[in-house]
Amino acid sequence: MPLTNDTSRARAAGDRRPFEASFTRRTFLGGSAAILAAAAASRLVPPPLRAADPPVEARYYEKLSGARVRCLLCPRGCVVPDGGRGLCGVRENRGGVLRTLVYGRPCAIHLDPIEKKPFFHVLPGTSALSLATVGCNLDCKFCQNWQIARSRPEDAETRYTPPAAIVDRAVAASSPSIAYTYGEPVVFIEYVRDIAAHARSKGIRSVVISNGYIMKEPLLDLCRTVDAIKIDLKAFDDAYYRDVCGGSLAPVLETIATIRASGVWLELVYLVVPTLNDDPAKIREMARWIVSNVGPDVPLHFSRFFPQYRLANLPPTPVSTLDRAHDACRDAGIRFVYVGNVPGHEANHTICPQCGKRIIARSGYRIEAIEMRNGACRFCGETIPGIWREA
Ligand code: SF4
Structure with missing residues (x-):
């Protein structure tokens, strides 16, 4: 996953907590001995237990000759x-x-502020029990979590953890939500759905952080089970998706529109990579598409890129580039536009689009003040879209 996701944002803020699994074989693309050694040293779990054998049958496939x-x-x-x-x-x-070789096989579990995902309109100031398995269906050159995304299941020593055990852990941590993140939840969708269904029965919400590269039928199944989805819209340019991410744009746009139509809460993140997806004309085009297709109330987070993985040759995104993107999208009518990975930036806060007052003040991942009542601005009464109450 790219810099837009929670782990990368955490790293930008100096949070380098280790992964909970250790990776045992060097089969990562572009693998680094130093990272492998660090991962092995970080082992926090007992030796692996056997999961179901054979592994759980996947959903969403057809048999051929x-x-x-x-x-x-x-x-x-x-x-x-x-x-x-x-x-x-x-x-x-x-x-x-x-x-599926990853059902019940999380390779990372942490308790994170939900602001790290980033979700800014979902239960601000609460924690989310966050988990991942290995694997990803895109191949982004800027991936921040390539150790997870590019690993194979046999590379990670994991402990079999059934869905109920994840939910128990969230309950024990008093976490009102479970986040499926770090890696790509699409490729462990069966596990996500089973955890989320169990969590819902216990009054715990589920939030998904995804690249949105998924077919419509499984997406609709996912939408029936979870409460919020954050999509990394990597560019508004099919060539970028093809050359930098190994995918295509159209399915991601369809995913975004489908989520919005389903009623599941949606936020978007756009990692601005210098020279590759920072064309102001494309960003304006994207803003128009968002307003026309999912409306002005879907929060959009611009995130600052830092050089890494296979794009280590590029500089960090200039803050002025992020400011221009922010202003262009506000001018286009998007009501909640944020700038991430820039500590202290004014666009870290939530501003009431009606009266212009600051209604959620943030410092990094910490909430400093919430000036809202019953989902509305405390000053002018404007309704602020989002999920503001625990289930
Ligand atoms: S990359 Fe996509 S289509 Fe291929 S096996 Fe994985 S989830 Fe299925």
Whole structure:
């Protein structure tokens, strides 16, 4: 996942807490011995227990001739021969049955402020029990979490953790939400859905941080189970998706529109990468698309890029570039535009679009003040969209 996600934002703020799993084999793309050593040293869990064998059958696939299968989970539509895996590396064909290798196998679990996701209109000031499994269905050159995204299930020593155990952990931590994050929840959707369904029965919300590269049927299933989804819109440019992320733009736009229509709370993050997706004309075009297709109330977070992974040659995003993007989107009518990864920036706060007063004041991930009552501005009574009450 890119700099826009919570781990990267945490790192930008100096938070380098270790992953909870250790990675045991060097099969990462662009793997680094130093990172592997650090990960191994960070082992916090007992030796792995055996999960169900064979692993849980995947949803969203069809059988083809010759024991092949076609995965219908994401737009890649991988055709997988017997014994093979899809491009995400975590869905395997065993004898003509597609199985998920990461169900119940979180490789990272942390308690984070929900502001780190970032969700700014969901339960501000609360914590979210946050988890990931390995695997991703995109291949972004700026990925901040490539250790997770590019690992295979056998690279990580994980402890089998059934959905109820995750929910128990959230209850024990008094966390009103569970976040599926760090890696890409699309590729562990079966696990997400089962945890989220159980969590809902216990009054705990679920929030998803995703690249949005998913087919409509599984997305609608996801929307029926979770409360909020944050999508990383990586650019408003198909060539960028193809060249920098190994995907395409249209499915992500369809995902965004589908989530909004479903009623699930939606926020967007756009990582501004210097020279690659910072064209002001494209950003204005994106703003118009957002207003026309999902409305002006969907919060948009511009996030500052820092050089890393396969884009280590680029400089950090100039703050002036972020300011221009912010202003262009406000001018286009988007009511809640934020700037992230820039400590102390004025656009870290939530401003009432009616009276212009500061209604949620933030300092990093800390909430300093909330000037709202019953989901409305305390000063002028304007309704502020979002999820403001625990389930
Ligand atoms: S989820 Fe994985 S296996 Fe399925 S189509 Fe996408 S990349 Fe291929």
